[in-house]
Amino acid sequence: MFSISRTDKRIASQLQEKIDTKTKPLGALGQLEAVALKVGLIQQSLTPELKKPHMLVFAGDHGIVSEGVSPYPQEVTPQMVLNFLGGGAAINVFCRQHGIDLEVVNAGVAADLPEHPKLFDACVARSTASYLNAAAMTDDEVKLALQRGADQVTRVAAGGSNVIGFGEMGIGNTSSAALLMHHLTGIPLAECVGRGTGLDEKGVLKKLAILQQASANYIESNGGHPDHNPLRILARFGGFEIAMICGAMLKAAELKMLVLVDGFIATSALLVAHALFPEVLDYTVFTHQSDESGHRKMLSYLKVQPLLKLDLRLGEGSGVAVAYPLVVSSVAFLNEMASFADAGVSGEELVSGADDAGNESSDAS
Structure with a gap:
């Protein structure tokens, strides 16, 4: 009655690179990053869309x-x-x-x-x-x-x-x-x-x-x-x-x-x-x-x-x-958020400061 295959993972590395090179510390968007990756894999697209929910x-x-x-x-x-x-x-x-x-x-x-x-x-x-x-x-x-x-x-x-x-x-x-x-x-x-x-x-x-x-x-x-x-x-x-x-x-x-x-x-x-x-x-x-x-x-x-x-x-x-x-x-951050290259931000410096940024966020909350 049904025929279901695994999502094709060949695009996974490209999607992950796109996620990782956004202007943020690695993993800083938490589960939103996992959802973006999943939607991209389902649609086999680096620019997925959500249509008519x-x-x-x-x-x-x-x-x-x-x-x-x-x-x-x-x-x-x-x-x-x-x-x-x-x-x-x-x-x-x-x-x-x-x-x-x-x-x-x-x-x-x-x-x-x-x-x-x-x-x-x-x-x-x-x-x-x-x-x-x-x-x-x-x-x-x-x-x-x-x-x-x-x-x-x-x-x-x-x-x-x-x-x-x-x-x-x-x-x-x-x-x-x-x-x-x-x-x-x-x-x-x-x-x-x-x-x-x-x-x-x-x-x-x-x-x-x-x-x-x-x-x-x-x-x-x-x-x-x-x-x-x-x-x-x-x-x-x-x-x-x-x-x-x-x-x-x-x-x-x-x-x-x-x-x-x-x-x-x-x-x-x-x-x-x-x-x-x-x-x-x-x-x-x-x-x-x-x-x-x-x-x-x-x-x-x-x-x-x-x-x-x-x-x-x-x-x-x-x-x-x-x-x-x-x-x-x-999906919006994956499609619209600037990358380090787009924004002219040093990704290496931002990622190296991830711990400090996380501590500041915790103190602020």
């Missing part, structure tokens, strides 16, 4: 909610979709602020939704099944969800976008993300489960107990052995919105787009994508570390560093939209 928010419901893993009912999912369409959610505000086009995709909401020019119907089914004792999705549903996520990205890319982020909405989806994390990384389930939409300590313990039982039932159904097939793990515990984000990320990488990765839920989709195609990381920038307890360990497992840590735990793609100006700044 796009946000797709995938929404889907989860059958496991009937077991009591969330303090909120499923009805909140379609209510929030209507809020997105009305322009009133946080993600709408941040996307408007930074000129990001926002669209919503119905991946599997358990309600009727109105027709709207910014709503795309890719519904596989009205909610997944409860995975307490059986699979959330059939194998065919997983394949269909992956393809429909990919189709949305193909449509966006055809409109001229080369940078894309993914948000999600689905009551119960932190439970799915925690189980995907546990089974894909081997990290103990207790370290993967967090407060989600605001559980107290008692609620977290209840959630953990339900997810531990779901995991044990799955292993027992597999002859007492863990299953390491990422698509089967996705089918057992995933959501339609998570599966579509996974397919969307893989298609975006195939099309050599810059993929901006949000928090806990989106990174769980990325874990599946990475298990299938490790090359996908060449196309990703991780925008922020969620306040959901397992996200830091997800990022550590992938050996990636987020641009921001703002204690966000909203989802919706909010971390992508808030961090996008940093990506813009990364």
